[in-house]
Amino acid sequence: MRKPIPKKLPRLASIVLVSMIINGIKKLYKDRLYDEPKICPKCGCKDYIRKGKQHRLFCRLITDKGPEDIYVYLKQYKCKRCNHRYASNGPFYPSISYGAPIVDTVLHLASTNPYNKVEILLMEMGIQVDRDTVKRWVILFKRRVIKAAGIWADKKPLGVNMLHLLFGVENVKK
Template sequence: MQHPKKKKLCKLSPNILVEAIQTFLEKEYDGKKYDEAERCPHCKSKNFYLHSFRKKTFCILIKENGFKEIDVKIGVFRCKNCNKFFVALNTPFYQGCKYGKPIVDLCLWMTASMPYNR
């Protein structure tokens, strides 16, 4: 049985650019907590409490020695009025998307500025 090939960094990208982006993502997002909420999105009540934190992968970096997951902690709140759960509002994710906002924005910008048919 063959083992999977080791992933390598893209040779087309300058190393200084790749390192700058990876360093920024590690410093800005790794282990950061998001726990801001103003009101329950279900009943609009301000009577809620922080129930727990959920770990979510923001992105996965390809490093020289393997992969590194950048994880963030998302606050999960529970409303005392309607007993429903909801997550913090200031998360770095678009609703229904499992990739971080900066990653999605970069992909959208790249597809708009450099379409596949050019």
């Protein structure tokens, strides 16, 4: 497996698109605290006490000043019955390192592009994900890819879909 190499923005990348996506990701996700208590995953108890927070990598951006890691915070809880410590899920799929909106975007692109092309398309958006990671996610989310292909099939423009996947909005104004 290749080691992730810090990437630079491609020379032909659209500055407007890149800055819109980078600023959008920072505004919406950077240092955001996710405090969504759930039942204790060990014993099912609903009673907890809040106990600190952990930070977790959401994604790595490729900025004109070099790579920039975006983190979010996940509130931590301690079960009142069994003392088990657990954290809020936050914007993540189980056992996937990057944030779910990034994963959704990757899967959407991978439904119509080869892995290396997905890596390049993401670079052009200022997001770093290596082709090996793309491949791993596609295999993990095969069923989700079929769903994502449906988004493409309803003939909405690609840009709108990207916005929807990354930020949950339908157009640039939002």
